[in-house]
Amino acid sequence: xxxIAWLLPLCLLLAACRADVSEPEELYLVSAIGFDAGNxxxxxxxxxxxxxxxxxxxxxxxxxxxxxxxxxxxxxDLRAKLGKKLFFGHCALAIFGDGVSGDALRAALDFLxxxxxxxxxxxxxxxxxxxxxxxxxxxxxxxxxxxxxxxRLLARDEGLPLRCRYYEIAAHSSDFTLPRFLPSDxxxxxPDRFVGMRSYRDGKAAVE
Amino acid sequence: METxxxxxxxxxxxxxxxxxxxxxxxxxxFRAGLGVRCAxxxxxxxxxxxxxYESVIRPLITASPMNAGTxxxxxxxxxxxxxxxxxxxxxxxxxxxxxxYGETVLLFEGSxxxxxxxxKGFRTRGIQEPQNESVLQGxxxxxxxxxxxxxxxxxxxxxxxxxxAEPMRVGRRSGTAVYICYLRSLASPSLVAEMKRRLGKIDIxxxxxxxxxxxxxxxxRRSVFKTTGSTERPDVVAAKxxxxxxxxxxxxxxxxxxxxYLFAENFQSDEDYYLNFxxxxxxxxxxxVCFFLTVSIPALYLALLTHHQRLLPTxxxxxxxxxxxxxxxxxxxxxxxxxxxxxxxxxxxxxMPQNLGHTLGIIGGLVVGEAAVEARLISASMLIxxxxxxxxxxxxxxxxxxVFYVRVGMILLAAWMGLAGCLxxxxxxxIRAMGISSFGTPYLQPLESPTVQGLKDTFVRLPWGTMRTRxxxxxDRVRQKRRDD
Numbered sequence: 001x002x003x004i005a006w007l008l009p010l011c012l013l014l015a016a017c018r019a020d021v022s023e024p025e026e027l028y029l030v031s032a033i034g035f036d037a038g039n040x041x042x043x044x045x046x047x048x049x050x051x052x053x054x055x056x057x058x059x060x061x062x063x064x065x066x067x068x069x070x071x072x073x074x075x076x077d078l079r080a081k082l083g084k085k086l087f088f089g090h091c092a093l094a095i096f097g098d099g100v101s102g103d104a105l106r107a108a109l110d111f112l113x114x115x116x117x118x119x120x121x122x123x124x125x126x127x128x129x130x131x132x133x134x135x136x137x138x139x140x141x142x143x144x145x146x147x148x149x150x151x152r153l154l155a156r157d158e159g160l161p162l163r164c165r166y167y168e169i170a171a172h173s174s175d176f177t178l179p180r181f182l183p184s185d186x187x188x189x190x191p192d193r194f195v196g197m198r199s200y201r202d203g204k205a206a207v208e
Numbered sequence: 209m210e211t212x213x214x215x216x217x218x219x220x221x222x223x224x225x226x227x228x229x230x231x232x233x234x235x236x237x238f239r240a241g242l243g244v245r246c247a248x249x250x251x252x253x254x255x256x257x258x259x260x261y262e263s264v265i266r267p268l269i270t271a272s273p274m275n276a277g278t279x280x281x282x283x284x285x286x287x288x289x290x291x292x293x294x295x296x297x298x299x300x301x302x303x304x305x306x307x308x309y310g311e312t313v314l315l316f317e318g319s320x321x322x323x324x325x326x327x328k329g330f331r332t333r334g335i336q337e338p339q340n341e342s343v344l345q346g347x348x349x350x351x352x353x354x355x356x357x358x359x360x361x362x363x364x365x366x367x368x369x370x371x372x373a374e375p376m377r378v379g380r381r382s383g384t385a386v387y388i389c390y391l392r393s394l395a396s397p398s399l400v401a402e403m404k405r406r407l408g409k410i411d412i413x414x415x416x417x418x419x420x421x422x423x424x425x426x427x428x429r430r431s432v433f434k435t436t437g438s439t440e441r442p443d444v445v446a447a448k449x450x451x452x453x454x455x456x457x458x459x460x461x462x463x464x465x466x467x468x469y470l471f472a473e474n475f476q477s478d479e480d481y482y483l484n485f486x487x488x489x490x491x492x493x494x495x496x497v498c499f500f501l502t503v504s505i506p507a508l509y510l511a512l513l514t515h516h517q518r519l520l521p522t523x524x525x526x527x528x529x530x531x532x533x534x535x536x537x538x539x540x541x542x543x544x545x546x547x548x549x550x551x552x553x554x555x556x557x558x559x560m561p562q563n564l565g566h567t568l569g570i571i572g573g574l575v576v577g578e579a580a581v582e583a584r585l586i587s588a589s590m591l592i593x594x595x596x597x598x599x600x601x602x603x604x605x606x607x608x609x610x611v612f613y614v615r616v617g618m619i620l621l622a623a624w625m626g627l628a629g630c631l632x633x634x635x636x637x638x639i640r641a642m643g644i645s646s647f648g649t650p651y652l653q654p655l656e657s658p659t660v661q662g663l664k665d666t667f668v669r670l671p672w673g674t675m676r677t678r679x680x681x682x683x684d685r686v687r688q689k690r691r692d693d
Contacts, residue, residue: 022514023538024517024528024532025529029526051530090517090525
């Protein structure tokens with residue numbers, strides 16, 4: 001019996017079970033991620049909520065971005081700006097900017113399937129993902145939590161299938177429709193607005 | 209073996225030689241009414257002075273002369289002495305041993321036999337309620353330090369000739385009186401024989417408490433799980449004997465051992481059987497839950513916090529990150545530190561005088577709890593988790609040692625391998641427990657091969673009317689006959 005008992009941890013060790021320890025305070029918890037594509041550049045923006053020390057109920061939200069000629073370079077640039085590791089396990093929202101299509105869209109979708117991002121992440125479109133995230137920081141809850149809630153409420157009130165999650169998009173290949181949002185109005189303190197749907201055909205924005 | 213001779217003076221000198229350094233040794237030589245000189249020997253404090261005078265000296269002095277040619281020892285035993293128990297012996301060792309247990313030795317001129325008379329009179333603590341096993345409802349008497357009154361307490365609850373209390377002496381120098389108690393018709397003969405064999409093999413200087421015996425006779429000596437039970441309550445011993453178990457009563461301690469002792473017994477409270485079964489079942493079930501919580505909660509939290517952050521709710525993770533900000537220790541070090549502090553507080557609480565309990569509460573609650581969090585030495589979330597674990601552990605005091613070691617082992621495995629480590633820890637714990645037996649009975653019975661009857665007194669306590677059989681190790685398994693039988 002004892003011999004069998006020792007085989008169990010041994011098997012796990014042989015199966016490359018290893019310590020991958022990260023203290024929570026050493027992580028930037030990403031609540032939303034945005035992708036924007038320019039002329040030749042790709043920009044990745046992340047929204048990171050932070051709680052103040054010993055004030056767990058007071059949350060502030062920071063937005064960081066990185067730019068590169070492809071997604072890997074953009075992420076490298078983003079990580080270089082941060083002193084902590086990014087953790088995508090609680091990412092609730094992914095935003096595709098208007099310029100994201102073709103290779104950039106495929107790269108963004110591939111990125112969502114990796115990096116421990118939950119497959120149930122809500123995906124929306126916006127003219128500028130970075131701007132939507134940055135404005136969202138000024139409205140009470142972070143955009144990463146607010147927009148999925150807005151969609152859930154709209155779906156409940158109007159009966160529309162508005163929640164577009166990554167695994168649904170992946171299941172429908174390259175043809176899908178995303179809810180479209182405009183950033184909040186800073187002066188009038190209007191929250192982010194749902195303005196309709198944006199369809200993608202063969203990886204390109206087709207209908208608005 | 210050295211035996212006594214017929215010369216009173218020589219025998220007396222030999223006893224004086226044996227007890228030359230014992231200031232409590234007393235002897236008196238006098239001429240008995242039987243017509244011979246005799247000597248009374250005893251140890252002061254171990255005997256009742258009035259018993260020695262009333263039952264031994266006075267009857268001997270006032271006795272009628274014996275017939276010529278009669279053995280004075282036999283004549284005294286039959287015609288003169290008033291004591292309840294009088295035995296003859298001729299070996300110095302046996303007589304010395306009797307004196308050491310509070311008996312009075314009587315030597316006669318011209319006789320190669322001496323008498324040892326029961327005149328025990330040492331003071332004992334008296335019957336009190338055991339502090340560690342107090343109940344809200346039910347019998348409140350507890351054992352004391354003398355074995356014979358303890359046996360009487362058990363016998364009062366089991367007024368049957370079936371009750372056996374076989375004496376033994378254990379300890380080369382202490383010569384402690386030990387009694388193996390069982391009900392002849394219920395205890396398996398092999399269990400009784402095994403207990404005698406194990407006790408007989410003990411070769412130790414002294415036995416000052418039954419734990420000396422427990423460590424020497426138990427199965428799985430290196431295991432953190434107890435495989436012999438212990439109690440200070442006669443009602444508990446009687447209940448165990450009624451299930452076919454064997455009890456060991458040792459002189460000098462109020463703690464009585466019982467065997468076999470199974471894992472499920474750790475979750476049984478004395479009071480379970482004195483309260484309504486609905487009430488008892490809640491407590492019983494909660495104890496199992498608390499065992500799981502106390503050994504696994506810190507490990508699970510540590511695994512989630514450091515390995516599987518995505519499994520924690522987002523706001524809990526944010527909150528944990530916020531409360532951990534500024535803490536100088538890693539989560540593992542913080543967890544082990546708090547577990548250690550918890551054990552220190554528990555140990556201090558158990559050892560310190562009762563009137564200092566408030567001080568401990570203030571120090572433990574305010575200093576360790578609030579001040580340490582404010583000083584950012586520990587995080588509030590980890591403090592809460594370890595405190596919950598500690599409180600849950602208090603529900604199962606009999607598993608205290610096992611809980612500590614299992615908890616620490618689980619924490620280390622969780623820190624190393626996350627949830628996989630927790631799973632491995634629980635699996636190893638189960639495998640280890642399945643490998644233990646107590647006096648031939650698997651430690652996890654009745655969980656290992658569950659039966660409906662066995663489970664009626666395991667996770668819950670069903671009404672007495674439904675518990676018709678005794679445990680598997682019992683000689684006679686029928687506890688109650690059906691009403692229509």
